[in-house]
Each structure stands twice: as structure tokens, then as C-alpha cells.
Amino acid sequence: MSAGGERGEDAGRLGCASFRRDFGVDYAYLAGSMYRGIASKELVVAMGRAGFMGFLGAAGLSPERVTGDITHIRRHLEPHQPFGVNLLCDLQHPARETANVDMLLAHGVSVIEASAFIKVTPALVQFHLSGLRPGPEGGVDRGTRIVAKVSRPEVAREFMRPAPEDVVERLLAEGRVTGRQAALARRVPVAQDLTVEADSGGHTDRGVSTVLLPSMQSLRRRITQEFGYGEKIRLGLAGGIGTPHAVAAAFAMGADFVMTGSINQCTVEAGVSDAVKDRLQTIDVQDTDYCPAGDMFEIGALVQVLKKGVLFPARANRLHALYKSHDSWEEIPQETRRQIQDAYFKKSADEVWRETCEHLRKTGRESEIERAERSPKRRMALMFRWYYGYSSRLSFLDTDVDRANVQIHTGPALGAFNQWVRGTPWENWRNRHPDRMARELMHEASSILSGYR
Numbered sequence: 001m002s003a004g005g006e007r008g009e010d011a012g013r014l015g016c017a018s019f020r021r022d023f024g025v026d027y028a029y030l031a032g033s034m035y036r037g038i039a040s041k042e043l044v045v046a047m048g049r050a051g052f053m054g055f056l057g058a059a060g061l062s063p064e065r066v067t068g069d070i071t072h073i074r075r076h077l078e079p080h081q082p083f084g085v086n087l088l089c090d091l092q093h094p095a096r097e098t099a100n101v102d103m104l105l106a107h108g109v110s111v112i113e114a115s116a117f118i119k120v121t122p123a124l125v126q127f128h129l130s131g132l133r134p135g136p137e138g139g140v141d142r143g144t145r146i147v148a149k150v151s152r153p154e155v156a157r158e159f160m161r162p163a164p165e166d167v168v169e170r171l172l173a174e175g176r177v178t179g180r181q182a183a184l185a186r187r188v189p190v191a192q193d194l195t196v197e198a199d200s201g202g203h204t205d206r207g208v209s210t211v212l213l214p215s216m217q218s219l220r221r222r223i224t225q226e227f228g229y230g231e232k233i234r235l236g237l238a239g240g241i242g243t244p245h246a247v248a249a250a251f252a253m254g255a256d257f258v259m260t261g262s263i264n265q266c267t268v269e270a271g272v273s274d275a276v277k278d279r280l281q282t283i284d285v286q287d288t289d290y291c292p293a294g295d296m297f298e299i300g301a302l303v304q305v306l307k308k309g310v311l312f313p314a315r316a317n318r319l320h321a322l323y324k325s326h327d328s329w330e331e332i333p334q335e336t337r338r339q340i341q342d343a344y345f346k347k348s349a350d351e352v353w354r355e356t357c358e359h360l361r362k363t364g365r366e367s368e369i370e371r372a373e374r375s376p377k378r379r380m381a382l383m384f385r386w387y388y389g390y391s392s393r394l395s396f397l398d399t400d401v402d403r404a405n406v407q408i409h410t411g412p413a414l415g416a417f418n419q420w421v422r423g424t425p426w427e428n429w430r431n432r433h434p435d436r437m438a439r440e441l442m443h444e445a446s447s448i449l450s451g452y453r
């Protein structure tokens with residue numbers, strides 16, 4: 001590690017100049033959102049004050065909590081200092097997604113990070129169109145911006161194309177956009193900025209950056225030619241960004257910006273417990289594993305989580321295997337059920353089901369209860385999902401209440417970062433701050449790239 005700005009004087013020139021200009025940042029570097037406020041209001045403020053931009057981890061938080069966090073961020077940042085808020089796809093409840101967009105627009109949020117989307121939804125199109133206005137020399141200006149996190153070319157294509165005409169017409173008919181905005185929509189992509197997400201902590205398709213980014217760059221070239229855009233579609237890289245060499249490699253491959261995630265969850269500002277941070281600062285690159293995601297349990301979509309010192313990934317994989325091989329909870333052998341209740345749930349199956357029903361009623365999803373009562377397999381899936389919620393809540397507790405079952409989303413980039421800072425003050429997370437880490441990574445990456453010129 002170098003001493004701040006002694007080297008890498010060109011760090012502010014890495015990446016795309018128009019990206020820095022349009023977002024009002026000094027560096028082409030973003031701190032991505034992490035769910036349930038792990039990417040906290042304090043983290044977002046620290047990044048914004050330092051010339052970077054961070055995204056508030058709004059997924060899993062109540063609307064009241066999100067609006068309160070936005071108010072805090074605005075109070076502590078100057079008007080010119082940028083920030084963004086995460087918007088998570090909610091295909092099962094599109095009205096909730098629309099309500100979230102309405103809330104963000106009402107509070108003047110102009111940048112969102114769109115994550116887990118498999119297609120462009122009406123809510124996304126509404127956010128996109130709400131900021132369009134005629135620009136100078138016949139161009140189109142954007143008052144709102146979407147940074148779309150993508151890991152598959154077919155999803156990226158959706159964001160690179162203009163908004164679907166049928167969706168635009170529906171929003172126009174509903175009075176949610178204006179005729180001028182609808183007309184401008186034909187001339188620009190839904191998202192000018194896409195973060196290409198390679199294998200990462202949390203939800204992951206286990207993509208390889210050296211495969212994904214060139215593929216997306218080829219797609220960008222074809223889409224730009226097809227629609228004759230006057231603006232550049234910018235492609236950033238995320239997943240595995242934890243050291244200066246990784247940052248340098250991203251820019252060497254032509255990334256317009258980089259986004260970090262896992263390394264920021266082990267900082268003073270991150271919204272997880274000190275006990276979790278104490279664990280995370282010791283991990284190496286081999287200390288993570290994959291298991292089915294709780295929110296997509298039935299289909300087996302993967303998340304990457306901490307493996308070192310916990311049993312959660314092994315237990316989550318076992319629950320998914322039991323779900324696939326049995327049609328009900330009662331069909332599982334009695335001894336196995338006893339083990340799950342004693343070691344996983346730490347309570348009876350009846351208590352788990354009762355708490356599940358209470359949560360579904362509280363969130364207005366009584367129909368899920370009715371569906372589960374008709375389908376024993378669905379009931380079993382919801383009970384197993386309860387375990388994911390329980391294990392996730394453990395990571396926000398100040399003490400190690402149930403060390404074995406804690407679920408911590410993270411990726412090997414943090415292990416690489418830990419090795420890079422070993423023997424320095426940053427070895428202890430209590431000395432880590434996301435803005436200072438970002439500046440050091442960019443300056444060191446600039447020095448590395450300068451050495452190859």
C-alpha cells in the first residue's frame with residue numbers, strides 16, 4: 001500500500017470521463033448496495049463526501065426506514081455530492097415495486113441501482129422516463145439515471161434497448177409520464193450505465209469477468225449501431241474487485257467504471273454487527289461457498305456466503321436437497337426432522353409455521369398461506385425459507401448468539417483485500433473506511449497501469 005496520493009496521480013482519469021461528469025464524481029468508482037442497510041446511510045455519506053458515489057442498501061428495509069435514511073443522507077451531503085438508492089426487482093408484487101419508485105421520485109432520488117431484474121418493468125420505465133427532457137443540439141438530457149446490475153447478455157440487452165413501446169403507451173395512458181417523455185424514450189436506452197457483475201457475494205450467476213465484460217462490450221456495439229444512439233452506453237465491472245490489481249485489470253479490459261461490494265461490508269460504516277466484521281476481517285479467498293438463495297429457494301438460484309466457521313451453507317444446501325426429494329415436511333424421516341428443529345430452527349416446526357404465517361399476514365400476503373395449506377410442498381418451502389430469514393437476522397446482532405447458523409453474504413474479493421492489507425493498520429476493520437479504501441485502490445491501480453505504459 002502506498003501513502004494516499006504519493007503515487008497514482010492519474011487515478012481520477014481512469015475509466016470514462018463522461019461517467020464522472022454525468023454523476024458528478026471525481027472517480028469512476030461506485031460502492032454497490034448491500035441489502036437491509038449493510039450499505040448504510042453512513043457509508044453512502046462517506047462516499048459522497050469523498051468524491052465517489054455509493055448506493056443505499058434499501059432492499060429488505062421498510063419504506064419508513066428508507067425515507068428516513070434518504071433524509072439523513074441529504075442532510076449530510078451537499079447538493080452537488082451524489083448518492084443513489086437500490087431498487088430490487090419484485091416480479092411477484094409489481095405494485096410494491098411501483099410504490100417504491102413513486103417513493104423514490106417523491107423524495108427527489110435521481111439515481112437508482114437496479115438489481116435482480118430479468119426484464120425491464122413498468123416501474124423501471126417510469127423512473128427512466130420521469131427524468132427525460134430535450135437537450136441542447138437535439139439531444140436528450142437525463143434527470144434520472146438507472147445503473148443496471150446485469151450478469152446475463154439477454155438481460156443487458158433489455159436495458160440497452162429503448163423502453164418497450166407497449167409499456168410506454170400504458171404509462172402514458174395512466175398519466176404516469178408525459179407525451180414529451182414518451183417521445184424521447186425512443187431515442188435513448190433505458191439505462192446508459194450497466195454494471196457487469198461477475199461472481200460476487202450474495203446473489204450470483206458465478207460469471208467470469210474476462211468472459212462477461214468482452215461479451216457485453218460486443219453486445220453494446222451491436223445495439224448502438226442498431227439504434228443509432230448519440231450517447232455512449234457505459235459498462236462497469238463488479239464482482240471480485242478487492243485489490244488494486246483487480247481494479248487495474250478492469251480498466252485495462254475497457255471498463256468505464258468499477259463497483260465494489262464485499263470489501264465495504266467489513267468497514268466501520270457498514271450496517272452489520274461488530275461480531276460479523278470480526279469474522280470477515282480474517283477470511284481468505286477460499287472461505288466462501290454457494291447455496292440456494294432464500295428468496296428464490298424453490299428454483300435453486302445461488303448466493304455466495306461465508307463458509308469459514310459457520311454451518312449455514314451446508315445446512316442450506318441440505319434443506320434444498322430435502323425439498324427436492326420430498327413432497328412435504330411430514331414425509332421427511334422423523335430423525336432428520338428432529339435434527340433440523342434442534343440444530344437449525346432452534347424451535348419446533350409448529351412454531352416456525354406460526355411465525356411464517358404471522359409474517360405473511362403482516363406483509364399482506366394471506367394468499368400465500370392459503371396456497372400453502374393446499375400444497376404441503378409449498379408449506380415446506382416456506383418453512384425452509386423461514387430458516388434463511390432467521391440466519392440472516394443473526395448477522396445484525398451485536399453478539400454471536402448462534403454462530404453456526406449465521407448467514408453472511410460475501411465474496412472472495414474480501415479475502416483478497418484482507419491479504420493485501422495484512423500487516424498494515426487496515427488489517428483491523430476498525431481502521432477501514434470505504435472512501436479511504438476506494439481512493440487507495442484507485443491510486444494504486446493507476447500506478448500499476450502506469451508501470452505498463
